[in-house]
Amino acid sequence: MYKAFLIKYAEIGVKGKNRDLFEEALVRQIKYALKRCEGEFRVRRTRGRIYIDVLSDDYDYEETIDNLKTVCGVSAICPMVQLEDEGFDKLCESAVSYMDEHYSDKNITFKVNARRARKNYPVESMEINASVGEKILQAFPEIRVDVHNPDVMLYIEVREHIYIYSIEIPGPGGMPVGTNGKAMLLLSGGIDSPVAGFMVAKRGVKIDAVYFHAPPYTSERAKQKVVDLAKLVARYSGPIYLHVINFTEIQLAIYEKCPHDELTIIMRRYMMKIAEDIAKKTECLGLITGESIGQVASQTIQSLAVTNEVCTLPVFRPCIGLDKQEIVEISEKIGTYETSILPFEDCCTIFVAKHPVTKPNLAVIKRHEENLKDCIDEMMQRALDTEELIVVEAQ
Numbered sequence: 001m002y003k004a005f006l007i008k009y010a011e012i013g014v015k016g017k018n019r020d021l022f023e024e025a026l027v028r029q030i031k032y033a034l035k036r037c038e039g040e041f042r043v044r045r046t047r048g049r050i051y052i053d054v055l056s057d058d059y060d061y062e063e064t065i066d067n068l069k070t071v072c073g074v075s076a077i078c079p080m081v082q083l084e085d086e087g088f089d090k091l092c093e094s095a096v097s098y099m100d101e102h103y104s105d106k107n108i109t110f111k112v113n114a115r116r117a118r119k120n121y122p123v124e125s126m127e128i129n130a131s132v133g134e135k136i137l138q139a140f141p142e143i144r145v146d147v148h149n150p151d152v153m154l155y156i157e158v159r160e161h162i163y164i165y166s167i168e169i170p171g172p173g174g175m176p177v178g179t180n181g182k183a184m185l186l187l188s189g190g191i192d193s194p195v196a197g198f199m200v201a202k203r204g205v206k207i208d209a210v211y212f213h214a215p216p217y218t219s220e221r222a223k224q225k226v227v228d229l230a231k232l233v234a235r236y237s238g239p240i241y242l243h244v245i246n247f248t249e250i251q252l253a254i255y256e257k258c259p260h261d262e263l264t265i266i267m268r269r270y271m272m273k274i275a276e277d278i279a280k281k282t283e284c285l286g287l288i289t290g291e292s293i294g295q296v297a298s299q300t301i302q303s304l305a306v307t308n309e310v311c312t313l314p315v316f317r318p319c320i321g322l323d324k325q326e327i328v329e330i331s332e333k334i335g336t337y338e339t340s341i342l343p344f345e346d347c348c349t350i351f352v353a354k355h356p357v358t359k360p361n362l363a364v365i366k367r368h369e370e371n372l373k374d375c376i377d378e379m380m381q382r383a384l385d386t387e388e389l390i391v392v393e394a395q
């Protein structure tokens with residue numbers, strides 16, 4: 001059983017003073033992921049490396065790997081066999097057993113890559129490489145050495161303990177959450193916005209979220225679905241403050257006073273305004289949506305321009321150039337797809353026109369919004385005053 005893991009991270013953004021911040025955030029997120037796992041662990045930073053020691057006798061390996069794979073910034077997880085220092089002969093023996101246990105087909109090439117971090121160890125790295133390599137060659141006649149492009153790179157690290165590893169399980173990459181500020185995700189119950197949240201979190205951005213519902217037109221179950229999606233996104237992003245906004249009154253007013261082919265676009269503009277208001281109060285530096293060019297009428301480039309016009313904060317749309325299949329693939333990978341396709345109503349789909357405008361004209365939209373001028377400010381304030389805040393932890 002592996003008793004330790006080496007966490008490899010991408011080098012981008014970790015130069016100079018940033019390195020400490022980057023590593024601290026990574027350790028924090030690793031600890032958050034391990035809280036969801038059975039067993040006791042210790043996370044250590046030593047000279048540019050991050051290790052996880054398994055302290056308990058028992059733990060669930062698969063569960064641990066699954067959770068570590070959600071930590072943004074991790075480029076690879078290496079499960080390591082941990083040895084006590086019982087002399088060099090014992091090390092060679094253990095390396096041979098490691099190869100035997102991990103590679104049933106010995107018709108492969110390998111290279112030993114030793115690193116002697118503890119300088120008082122009596123055998124130098126080059127000598128470890130040569131001697132361990134020789135023992136492996138003696139033990140398995142079919143195996144060959146390839147120093148340029150080996151099938152198996154056998155790492156040996158000599159520290160307080162000695163570690164042997166060769167397996168690298170890919171992590172999500174990117175940057176640890178908490179190293180790049182915070183943004184407000186407009187989270188609906190669909191496929192795209194959870195993917196958008198994940199993609200921005202992966203760049204190190206902490207996520208808050210806002211969900212607009214329209215009771216009684218949208219149900220408690222539709223809201224619960226969004227909370228469930230937030231729990232899944234929180235596996236990657238850390239805890240999410242989810243602001244639930246009652247949008248019914250505003251939607252009804254738009255429905256009553258504005259042309260029906262412009263409903264969605266006008267609604268979206270008020271959603272963005274409210275989201276931006278909450279974002280500014282909560283120190284978010286941008287908004288995030290799941291929009292993708294041309295996907296629906298409200299996402300033509302003309303519609304996006306009209307929606308965008310109400311925002312002063314930058315709006316991040318990481319799905320913008322992806323087609324639906326590509327977004328679906330990411331949602332399957334991050335585990336949100338099954339929840340996203342549950343058939344609950346969304347406020348945008350209830351108040352939808354048969355033939356929505358695809359090329360809205362900003363001046364015309366603004367003129368029609370004038371119809372709301374007597375009531376909209378109060379309504380927006382009420383929506384903000386009655387928000388429900390849910391702190392969503394990762395599932």
Ligand SMILES: Nc1ncnc2c1ncn2[C@@H]1O[C@H](COP(=O)(O)OP(=O)(O)OP(=O)(O)O)[C@@H](O)[C@H]1O
Nearest residue numbers: 186187188190191192193210211212289290291348
């Ligand atoms: N009820 C809502 N609450 C919060 N944000 C919403 C809501 N409805 C839409 N949005 C935001 O607007 C974007 C576009 O919504 P729309 O319904 O047009 O698209 P969609 O392709 O179905 O997106 P999604 O799959 O994310 O629901 C969403 O990705 C989301 O960011």
